[in-house]
Amino acid sequence: MITELSILIPVYNGNVCSAVKQLSTLCERIAMDAPSPFRYEILVADDGSEQKEIVEANEVINQLPHCRYIIREQNSGSAATRNFLASQSQYEWLLFMDCDMEIPGMDYIMRYLPCDQTEVTNGGIKVGACQETHRHNLRYIYEKSAEASHTVDKRQAAGFQEFRSANFLIRRSCMLSHPFDERFLKSGYEDVCLGKTLHEAGASIMHIDNPLLICDFEDNEGFIRKTERNMTTLFHFRKELKGYSRLIDYGDSILHLPIRLWHALFGSLERKNLTGKHPCLWLFSLYKAGFYCSLKD
Numbered sequence: 001m002i003t004e005l006s007i008l009i010p011v012y013n014g015n016v017c018s019a020v021k022q023l024s025t026l027c028e029r030i031a032m033d034a035p036s037p038f039r040y041e042i043l044v045a046d047d048g049s050e051q052k053e054i055v056e057a058n059e060v061i062n063q064l065p066h067c068r069y070i071i072r073e074q075n076s077g078s079a080a081t082r083n084f085l086a087s088q089s090q091y092e093w094l095l096f097m098d099c100d101m102e103i104p105g106m107d108y109i110m111r112y113l114p115c116d117q118t119e120v121t122n123g124g125i126k127v128g129a130c131q132e133t134h135r136h137n138l139r140y141i142y143e144k145s146a147e148a149s150h151t152v153d154k155r156q157a158a159g160f161q162e163f164r165s166a167n168f169l170i171r172r173s174c175m176l177s178h179p180f181d182e183r184f185l186k187s188g189y190e191d192v193c194l195g196k197t198l199h200e201a202g203a204s205i206m207h208i209d210n211p212l213l214i215c216d217f218e219d220n221e222g223f224i225r226k227t228e229r230n231m232t233t234l235f236h237f238r239k240e241l242k243g244y245s246r247l248i249d250y251g252d253s254i255l256h257l258p259i260r261l262w263h264a265l266f267g268s269l270e271r272k273n274l275t276g277k278h279p280c281l282w283l284f285s286l287y288k289a290g291f292y293c294s295l296k297d
Contacts, residue, residue, distance in 0.1 A: 002113045004039040006089035006172070010081040011099040012047045015054050017061060019103065020044060024064045026109045042067045044099075045085050048075035079180035079190040082165070086175045094175055098166040101212035102128060111210040112169050118204040121169040122162065124150065128215035138279040139223040143214055145281055155207035161244060163195030163205065167212040174203055181240075188230035189237060192244050221275045227284075228291055235295040247292045256293050263290025 007023055009016060020042055027040040042061075046069065049055050061069035070088065072081070086094060095112060104126075115121040127144045134140040155162040165180075178197050184190035198205070218226065234241065238248045250259060263270075270287040273280055 002093050002116050003034075003036055004091035005041075005093050005095055005109070005112075006091040007040065007042045007095045007097065008082070008085035008089060009042070009044045009097050009099050010047055010078055010085060011044055011049070011058070012075070012078075013049045013051045013054055014099045015057050016044055016099050017058060019097075019099070019101075020061050020064060020067060022103055023109070024067060026103075026106065028065065029106075030109060030113075039091060040066055041090060043070065043085055043088055044068070045070045045072060045081050045088075047078070047081045048072055077182065077185040078187040079184040080182045083179045083182065086172065086179065089172060092172055093169060094172050095169050096165055096167070097212065100214075100216050101125065101166060102215045104211065104213050108210065108212075111208065115169055115206060115208065118206045119171045119174040120160075120163070120198060120203055120205040122155065122164065122205065122207045123167040123169070123210035123212065124152070124155065124207065125164070125166050126211040126213055128213040134217060136220075136277050136279065137217045137223075138220045138274055138281075138284065139217045141279065141281055142223075142284060143217075152207050152209045160195040160199035160203075160205055162207065163191060163198070165191035165194065167210070174198070177201075178203070184233065184237070186229060186233065188226075188233045189241060189245075193237065193240055196241065196244055220279055224271060224275050224287075227288060231288060231292045232295060235292060247289060250289050251293050259289050259293040263287075263294050267291065267294070 023042055031038045031040065044058065044061055046055060046058065055071065058069050061067050072084070082096060112121065112123070126147060127140065130140070150162065178194070178201055180190050181193050184193065231247070234245060234247060238251065242248055250256065267287065267290050270283050273283055274287060
């Protein structure tokens with residue numbers, strides 16, 4: 001049973017006061033009710049946020065018990081910020097959370113406490129309640145469709161192939177020995193790379209049903225720009241991530257040229273649909289493959 005925990009949250013231009021207050025309440029309850037001492041800390045690292053009003057709002061975190069809000073003046077990227085948080089932590093187990101996720105229930109922390117038999121435990125993510133405005137939101141449609149492929153059983157069968165950094169527990173010594181690759185300056189595929197590193201190092205992983213919720217969805221244009229950025233990152237690190245993305249396989253196969261030609265002819269029309277009011281999910285997969293195959297060094 002885990003008796004000491006560092007909860008680590010990287011943030012950039014996001015208000016995390018509500019989430020940290022909720023986490024603090026959950027941990028305080030565990031500390032009061034636990035039969036043996038339970039020690040915890042919540043560390044939030046601000047990665048050079050530009051929105052000063054959000055930074056000022058987050059400073060209330062320092063007033064909560066066992067909580068610290070650390071301001072980093074320069075933006076160094078999510079990988080480096082997570083490594084920094086790990087270096088600042090003091091307890092044996094680290095729980096990493098993305099700042100834009102929501103906590104679904106009062107047992108979120110409790111579900112992780114028995115998970116001390118493996119180096120890594122992945123809790124997963126799920127889509128929050130649908131609102132009318134989400135029905136034509138591409139990211140919502142995509143994430144909701146993907147849920148069936150990311151059940152606990154399927155994630156466990158895939159092992160580190162299904163490792164994601166939005167919600168995971170890791171032994172501190174394991175994290176310090178195998179940090180995130182800081183060449184990943186933007187979010188996107190740095191967790192896939194870490195999963196491959198941990199697998200090659202012989203670390204053990206367990207997937208459990210303890211998801212955080214995605215409730216905040218960028219608009220379609222923003223999601224496509226983010227996807228294009230991620231595809232560019234994947235292309236640049238294709239050698240390191242070989243075997244961990246089907247897009248890399250497409251790029252190395254005989255399908256490369258036909259997909260690239262299709263994208264040259266129809267990519268702009270696909271993008272227009274995907275950023276519009278009625279995005280088509282199967283076009284999204286085709287657009288990603290075409291965009292990736294069209295990239296050059």
